[in-house]
Amino acid sequence: MSDRIDMLKKALEKDPENPLGLYGLGMEYMKMGNFEDAIVYLKKYLSVYDDQGAGYRALAQCYVKLGDIEKAIEAYERGIEQAKKYKHASMEKEFSQEIEILKGKIGKN
Template sequence: MSKGKSRLEELKALVEKNPTNPLGRYGLAMEYFKLGMYKEAVDEIRAYLALKDDEGAAYRILANSLLQLGMKEEAKEAYRRGIESAMRYGHQDMVEEFEEALESID
């Protein structure tokens, strides 16, 4: 990380330089999520998912961000898509985690 630049600024610059780099988008989404910038996290994780077939973890960020924004139906759909993705990649623990999370949304 460059002196004087925040991690967020570094990741934003990386994405601006190469907007089709899925890892840059994922990293930026994670940083937004950590900072409680949920709308921005949703935007970036959706951009990431448009570029890459994720194994499931990105849907956790998407669903949790949507829940923080009060968007329960969209969060449920994110978990459903995450379950499908995790199943495709054989991540049974993630499938179970997402199923439990989906059931807990009132």
């Protein structure tokens, strides 16, 4: 796994705003369970690329794993905006359902 991370980091040294590299690195960190680093790269990715929704899903999932439900909801809400923009109705519905589940968890705490 670290070989892939090393490769992606080298690619980002040449082009620090490469969306594919940023997203890929975020996803690799996410797979490793390093959610803090995943968030750093996913947020950078989302700042340079007009994502259609999947990046926001990954970001929200990282926040959920870290127990930051409010930030997860915010990420899903931004994902819904992008899903609407790109006419991804099923993604919009999925994110709305995830928000309702997360809001239920807030009420239980």
